[in-house]
Amino acid sequence: MRAMRSVLEIFMEGHGATSGGQSVLETMKFAVLPIAKVFIMCFMGFLMASKYVNILNANGRKLLNGLVFSLLLPCLIFSQLGRAISFEKMLEWWFIPVNVVLATISGSLIGLVVAYIIKPPYPYFKFTIIHIGIGNIGNIPLVLIAALCRDKSNPFGDSSKCSEDGNAYISFGQWVGAIVLYTYVFQMLAPPPGRSFDGIEEESLPIKTPVNVASPEQVPLLDVEPQTSEIDTSKSAKIIGHLRYLADKFKIKQIFQPPITASILAIVIGTIPVLKRFILTDDAPLFFFTDSCLILGEAMIPCILLALGGNLVAGPGVGSARLGFRTTAAIIFARLLLVPPAGLGIVTLADKLGFLPKGDKMFKFVLLLQHTMPTSVLSGAVANLRGCGKEAASILFWVHIFAVFSMAGWIVLYMDLLF
Template structure:
């Protein structure tokens, strides 16, 4: 009996890191508990009893995180870790993001076909299942996990730097998917069923004789006339066409620009020695980014917790309980096992760096996250922001429990 109990209690983690099953549970649950605690403090600060983080304050905090703190974190961590050789070794990270979007779309289509969400939320339901948060939430979890000295991925600094670099390396692909594929899928039906949001961005109503794909939903500046185009030349007109068609303005957001700069500078040895090494003449800039980047985690969690004060809003009733439950189940329960299969198959085929546990852990996290917050921003641009807000509210609530379970499983598989 003692041998049986010992066999049950000991896991592969025990052989690698001296951790029992309860130790693995502790390592997996503690980061979630830290995240939940900071979100609760944000919720408390935004509540009517304290009201330190009102709606306008949360918008400003979100803007600060997105425009400054997150780019600083990505630039400092990714730039220090990346080299040309490592970029070649990490090629499967962006591929994993694409495969995750494809597999999530297939699962979302099957779920939506079975559940039959109310019109016009069929494509909306698919996207809410397909597109996970591959940036902010994994960064928060990695930071919380690496702070624990008993984590199985090595010392705190190495764990944090590697994890942040891996996550940041895949973010640019996620942005392209969001502002091309997701933007297209969120196009409203010809009848203009979606209600327009009361936001700062004006919208155009689709015309009767125009397909939704060909209608510009956001008010754009007046297009230049043919005479202007003839003056500027065909090359410039073509570049403008490509710029607008690929929505580069939306894709080239501050975190993506920071990722590109970090990869370019980190891949050039001369520039890397000039900026990212501790004795470099311009290291003061990198050190400043490190200081600002450390503030990203608490700020984004306070803002996320504060946003939960408003609750799901009227969007839940529009989507319907059955569709909402199906989205939560599909995103948090059905997508991760498929992602696990993708990562294990890639490992068997030799696509992943040998012996790098953190690399595999980040790949698995990319498939296990709640619905992307940025997909809610795209939904807001397309006029269905209230429905997306309802989904994000409930998915993130239940993700607290699902992520803990999946992390426990991943740690026991990896170790």
């Protein structure tokens, strides 16, 4: 009770109570208002997708998601990351991708402990670990940074620099997140041996006849090409076959998605001074291209929030019934309330060891956000490939609803620690 009275006294004092030069009310403002903006835009998407308006139907949301993923997000990453990064800064930012890996490891360990305690239904043990361990390190942080930096009185300073630095830090970690997603997550979400997530035996499924096997009647009687050409062709075919096998094995096509390609191009061009002056700076000969990307990138935030809100209109679906209340609640609780404290410990230790740039509060804030976000939306795409898409959609539905409240609380704490 004494603690509650102390809090009320602080709020009654208003701007008189300060922590590091910033009042509690200001901290609450900068922590809660970005979440409120996100909630309003998501609600608009929900309204547009509802049966009363029905503008953002399922096909419309699919097209909008594709537009964001293939064009708007890559444009934002290329323009913001490319303009902010340099070779020296890349060396300073080395802990960002490391933090993504550490977030995956710590989250997965927490997921493993939770899975052993709650004992989820048989096919969903690794599923539980993944949906606790893999957070959204890209889209939602970008949205929060944009909403926070839009306020000219934000604690990070100039709005344009706040937005550019925040977007650059977030984008710099996305390529690692993609590799983790399409290697570690893809393997972990494999169905049980000999079965699918629906419990159907693989042997009972229809087997397709390979289309590249020729019947005896189709084999030519005479070889019209010289033997040397046949040998060369077979060697070339073997090499191409090996390359295709490696590309499929390591999911190269999935890893090099448009946002990751944009990140790589931004890093390469941004760290080479000649190319940067030619393309990315304000007086560059090709700045009209970068400026076009900046304009398109600004549309990413509202579009992705409209699509996210529209996706919530379908509800959790049958996935909740398959997972059960116990497993669903455990994943939400662990992802939103157990993972962030571990991340706070990791970032605090890294700061004590001197791994973080001195005095860069936005850098530390982004690192903390990487541990605080709800489950990655892209894990739903991988789950669809593995046959557990409905269950993943259910988790994403509930975890994003409760994340509105948990993120506000954690950001209040982070603002208090940083300022």
